[in-house]
Amino acid sequence: MHDVTEGTDPVYCPFSSEALPDKFLWGVATSAFQLEGSPYADWTSWDEILSEKPDVTDHYNLYKKDLALLKDIGVNAYRFSLEWSRIQPRENVWDDDAIAHYQDIIDILKSDNIEPMVTLHHFTHPLWFIKKYPWHEDASVEKFLIFAEKIVSRLKGVRYWITFNEPYVLILGGYFEGCTPPGLRNVQLGVKALENILACHGKVYDIIHSKASDAMAKPMVSVAHNMAALAPWNKWNPLDKLLSKIAKYFYNHSLLDAFITGSLSVKFPFKKAVKIPVPIKGKLDFLGVNYYTRIHMRFNPFKKMGVELRHRDIDGYGLTDMGWEIHPHGLAKVLRYSSKLNVPLIITENGIATRDDQRKIKFMKRHIDVLEKCIKDGINVRGFFYWSLIDNYEWLQGLDARFGLYKVDFDTLKRKPTNAAAYYSYLIKSMDFS
Numbered sequence: 001m002h003d004v005t006e007g008t009d010p011v012y013c014p015f016s017s018e019a020l021p022d023k024f025l026w027g028v029a030t031s032a033f034q035l036e037g038s039p040y041a042d043w044t045s046w047d048e049i050l051s052e053k054p055d056v057t058d059h060y061n062l063y064k065k066d067l068a069l070l071k072d073i074g075v076n077a078y079r080f081s082l083e084w085s086r087i088q089p090r091e092n093v094w095d096d097d098a099i100a101h102y103q104d105i106i107d108i109l110k111s112d113n114i115e116p117m118v119t120l121h122h123f124t125h126p127l128w129f130i131k132k133y134p135w136h137e138d139a140s141v142e143k144f145l146i147f148a149e150k151i152v153s154r155l156k157g158v159r160y161w162i163t164f165n166e167p168y169v170l171i172l173g174g175y176f177e178g179c180t181p182p183g184l185r186n187v188q189l190g191v192k193a194l195e196n197i198l199a200c201h202g203k204v205y206d207i208i209h210s211k212a213s214d215a216m217a218k219p220m221v222s223v224a225h226n227m228a229a230l231a232p233w234n235k236w237n238p239l240d241k242l243l244s245k246i247a248k249y250f251y252n253h254s255l256l257d258a259f260i261t262g263s264l265s266v267k268f269p270f271k272k273a274v275k276i277p278v279p280i281k282g283k284l285d286f287l288g289v290n291y292y293t294r295i296h297m298r299f300n301p302f303k304k305m306g307v308e309l310r311h312r313d314i315d316g317y318g319l320t321d322m323g324w325e326i327h328p329h330g331l332a333k334v335l336r337y338s339s340k341l342n343v344p345l346i347i348t349e350n351g352i353a354t355r356d357d358q359r360k361i362k363f364m365k366r367h368i369d370v371l372e373k374c375i376k377d378g379i380n381v382r383g384f385f386y387w388s389l390i391d392n393y394e395w396l397q398g399l400d401a402r403f404g405l406y407k408v409d410f411d412t413l414k415r416k417p418t419n420a421a422a423y424y425s426y427l428i429k430s431m432d433f434s
Contacts, residue, residue, distance in 0.1 A: 031122040057413060077117060121144070145204065164201060195276050204221075287344075335381060353397075361419060386405065389405060
């Protein structure tokens with residue numbers, strides 16, 4: 001049994017992934033639902049703000065203008081997701097126009113020499129899926145694979161694929177806290193759901209490698225794994241220290257070990273650890289890392305699982321508008337650990353919610369300074385994607401979390417560049433990570 005309270009380094013994994021191209025991927029990341037909404041998605045009826053702004057930024061209609069912003073910044077890569085509920089609004093109904101819409105995005109990117117990175121699943125589901133086949137049901141695997149196979153067979157010009165965005169966040173919100181669809185509070189069902197999601201990843205990985213349309217270029221497939229710097233509230237408190245070690249292993253490290261061993265080790269506070277076989281051993285061409293913040297953990301017997309989570313401004317950089325601690329050094333920690341996978345790393349999300357352009361610039365500079373040092377230290381990081389291109393809907397936060405390099409006036413839908421957009425453009429031109 002893997003000891004989750006001691007040691008942090010997994011063994012090296014014998015991946016046979018070929019190296020990424022010499023060019024460093026400078027990009028921005030978005031998610032379809034957060035920009036365009038969907039009348040057929042589970043989240044549409046979940047958050048009241050979406051009844052007032054169902055089209056959010058109206059990106060579905062304004063996408064050509066938004067994609068032109070990428071050229072203005074000077075990025076060479078763009079990560080975006082497909083809104084499954086638009087493509088398959090009912091169980092046995094496919095919308096070819098929706099598929100053609102996303103193909104047009106790819107074609108525009110390719111014509112502008114911008115590398116598309118496509119996310120198949122970014123939190124949202126068709127309403128029919130979440131009602132009939134939620135992830136803890138085994139039938140969910142088959143239903144998602146039908147969708148994935150259809151997409152991989154139809155879309156042309158995609159080399160980089162993300163199967164799932166932040167699967168652990170999906171499970172924690174949907175099954176542990178019950179604050180996101182399907183709105184359950186059942187840890188056992190949550191673990192089963194995670195098992196099915198990882199099974200999907202393994203099978204979709206095989207589908208992409210066998211059916212991807214671009215035979216000339218080897219597909220690059222990953223997940224986007226949210227990783228946080230996790231620390232005890234009080235370093236002298238043995239319970240706080242124990243909780244942070246257990247959480248760090250589960251949240252940050254257990255998925256990486258599963259890619260190495262084909263076994264997912266699950267350990268919760270004051271519970272016996274269990275191992276679950278998952279068919280994902282070696283099925284990773286790079287690792288997508290989403291990093292935002294540090295979280296402090298405190299033992300509290302009155303909280304679920306005895307855990308209380310807090311953000312503290314220890315570094316003196318302040319908290320974001322969402323109350324998250326700004327902790328750039330944590331990026332180095334998660335990249336250093338992730339490098340043990342022995343596959344290239346791409347930072348698939350990093351950004352700040354703030355209305356203050358200068359804070360956004362400082363956040364970006366501090367994190368890219370850390371990134372530069374990691375690369376100089378020999379960590380194989382091959383890309384950085386800022387979150388996000390434009391302001392968007394933020395899960396459970398509405399329209400107030402301003403992550404965008406471009407501001408959005410949600411009344412007029414006008415886009416306006418922040419000073420951070422110009423600064424990011426300057427960084428891309430001035431830095432050479434090749």
